Amino acid sequence: MSNQLVFFTNFSEGKLDSDVSWYCPPAQFQIDTETNRLVIKTDAKTDFWQRTHYGFEADNGHFLYREVEGDFEIMTKVHTYPVNRYDQAGLMIRVSKDTWIKTSVEYNPDGPNQLGAVVTNQGFSDWSSQNFTQNKSALYFKIQRKNDDYTVCYSSDGDSWTQLRLAHLLNSAKEPVQVGIYACSPQGAGYEAQFDFIKVEKM
Numbered sequence: 001m002s003n004q005l006v007f008f009t010n011f012s013e014g015k016l017d018s019d020v021s022w023y024c025p026p027a028q029f030q031i032d033t034e035t036n037r038l039v040i041k042t043d044a045k046t047d048f049w050q051r052t053h054y055g056f057e058a059d060n061g062h063f064l065y066r067e068v069e070g071d072f073e074i075m076t077k078v079h080t081y082p083v084n085r086y087d088q089a090g091l092m093i094r095v096s097k098d099t100w101i102k103t104s105v106e107y108n109p110d111g112p113n114q115l116g117a118v119v120t121n122q123g124f125s126d127w128s129s130q131n132f133t134q135n136k137s138a139l140y141f142k143i144q145r146k147n148d149d150y151t152v153c154y155s156s157d158g159d160s161w162t163q164l165r166l167a168h169l170l171n172s173a174k175e176p177v178q179v180g181i182y183a184c185s186p187q188g189a190g191y192e193a194q195f196d197f198i199k200v201e202k203m
Helices: none
Strands: 006-007 020-021 028-032 037-041 046-048 057-059 062-068 072-081 086-096 099-106 111-123 124-132 136-144 151-153 162-168 177-184 192-202
Touching: 006 062, 028 136, 046 124, 062 192, 072 086, 099 136, 099 151, 099 162, 099 177, 099 192, 111 162, 124 162, 151 177, 177 192
Parallel strands: none
Antiparallel strands: 006 192, 020 062, 028 037, 037 192, 046 057, 062 177, 072 136, 072 192, 086 099, 086 177, 099 111, 111 124, 136 151, 151 162
């Protein structure tokens, strides 16, 4: 049984689809009409994290989303041009500020970048990560939901996928969740993330 397309945008119309909304919109974003990419330039000191280890709470990253019910798969391709430590962009699933998942590559100027996922339940975040030494500015990310279980994957070509995380979110499976793309810069400004598309399918 094939998946059913729920939502797809490749930004070719030169504007954001009316079905998507911003949570903490960036001061600077545009659609590049030559590449048909959504270009986000992050504000400084933006992040998503809750309490664990560092003690701080941050819930002001840039998140472009729509609501989806039931089981689904969301996919994107993102090109990243980092400047500051921890610059990141990828996919996010959000129930509330205390319950969410994000996946991306975090930039580390002093060592290997970190590819992974952050899962936040009951207001506490945990981060699973691995060194990412591939010299790639563009990656595909995919998250699949089945009930309240989520499988997080990445790919360099959009065909061959590697699992990063299997996780559970504490949320009623009957409730809709916010799904979409995100970008943030926990330290300085100047980071640019370019997204090719957002695709959501029912599973």
